[in-house]
Amino acid sequence: MTVSAEDLPLESFYRWERAQPNAIYLTQPIGGGAVRDWTWAQVGDQSRRMAAHLRSRGWEPGSRISILSKNCAHWIMADLAIWMAGHVSVPLYPTLTAESVRQVLDHSSARACFIGKLDDWPSMKDGIDANVERICLPMAPDVPGATLWDDVVARTEPLPGNPVRGAEELATLIYTSGTTGTPKGVMHDFAGIAWAAKTFTQRFPATPGDRVLSHLPLSHVAERWGVESTSFRGGFRIFFAESVETFARDLRRARPTVFGTVPRLWVKFQQGVFAKKPKDELDRLMRIPIFGRIVRRKILEGMGLDQTRLALGGAAPMPPSLLDWYQRLGLPLLEAYGMTENFGCSHSNVPGRQRVGYVGETYPGVEQRISGSGEVEMRSPALMKGYYREPEKTSETMTADGWLRTGDLGEIDAQGRLRITGRAKELFKTSKGKYVAPSPIENRLTAHTGIEACCVMGANSAQPFAVVILSADAVTASADPAQRDSLRASFESHLSTINAQLDPHEQLDFLALSRETWTVENGFITPTLKVKRNVVEKHYEPRVARWAAERAPVVWDS
16 A cells, blocks of 8 residues: 555645535633634644744754643544644653653754643652753643743634655654653654554544544553544544543543544443443343334443444553453454554454454554564555664664564464564563563453552562452452451462463462552553553562462452
8 A cells, every 4th residue: 555645644634624614623621611622724724833933943844842642633634733833742741750851852953842731740850951942732721931832823814725654754752651761762763654554544433423532641652653643544533531530421422433542441431330230140131122222222322332333442451351341342352462662553353353362463564474483574665763772672672674573472373363472572581480471470360350550470489479459449458357368368279260371480479468558659560551560570579479478369458
């Protein structure tokens, strides 16, 4: 599949701006249940006005300009303005510390930073040096001395015409979330972004009648590809989530036709349903002819997913029991797989051909192979142009013949579907000299509703073990002696079931139950909700000997 000039992101946006100028493109909650809509024409006008302001600053073409904000309508307008002005956008996760903000801004040599909707501006404001111009989007915190978006739009004439960018020009630097150390700036050009969006819509057609809810960080490649760039391609409407507290209402407002999220949220949706009606009772009701269809429809309506024709999950494995439950509910979940380095465009399951435990087939035009060491390698026109200012790391990640080393171990079945069996760098060796892949074991563990997160450890121990972070409900239950005993028995049974499925060297010695929390803010997980293993291992290492000395299948951290 080739990419023409008309397929590039800006040209795609202009096409819909001409075709449906008065159609609503972006819908933003503004508090109290109210929303504000922007049409394609209004988005184009505001973006051109901000682009004219950026041009007036006299920066050299291709200057890096960052966006530090939670998802909102003006995030996308800022991205368009940066591109129209001839520059490169550098998204920042809205949960970073000041040190991490400074690290990315310094590394990218950013000229300016768009500051938008944020939950904890005081903890990150010191990361923006005085030489970086601050431009505040609507809904931003108070930033003394900053330029205001609304003021610029009010006083600035729009950039004339439809500015375009070359296919091979650098469009964005997407910094990795840092599971393995210092974030790296992944370089993507306009041609690669366009190819990824065109490829997505070839497998999953998108139309102006579709609706999506933008809630995963736009600073992450999954949302940047599946929501922003694909909206330029398909011309559909984007709703934004306001907050964690209003998410259920936001989802019901949008009633998305296409919805993708991380497994953790799919589990929370399920747990929310079970909180209202026990699982066994629901299963019984859904088996009743005719009445079962009504029950399933009511559940989906309550979640806001009754109009969803395409449901996707990625970033971590989906428990088979979860997939089965949604399948019976009438909402098949399709697992997908991708990375920042390939703009997310790698693999997905296909309706009617999905296989549980597999992340699916390559997208059209994507090549895959397994290296001699068992590592998944892939190649496509959407591959990064390298890591910004780090040629050595680029060489480590790319093969001499242009294939991406994903860092994942995998196997491919006879139909070409890929199964991820672990991370090459996450393998650890026990004192018995046996290698253990933690991810598949963690996938089995998280099927227990009392687990919020977990990490399998055990390098240099005789057997692996797992640290388990309890869910909020499990923490509450553990405070009551009677429920605590029941909870412990439940985990012992769960552990026994899992160990029966594992090879002897993989079987877990014990589970350590903890009431602590792992958050982005305390540094235990990345902004994309992936556990930072090195941080977890260092934090819990002093306690391992005490846990092991208890010689019990389930121990309490405190």
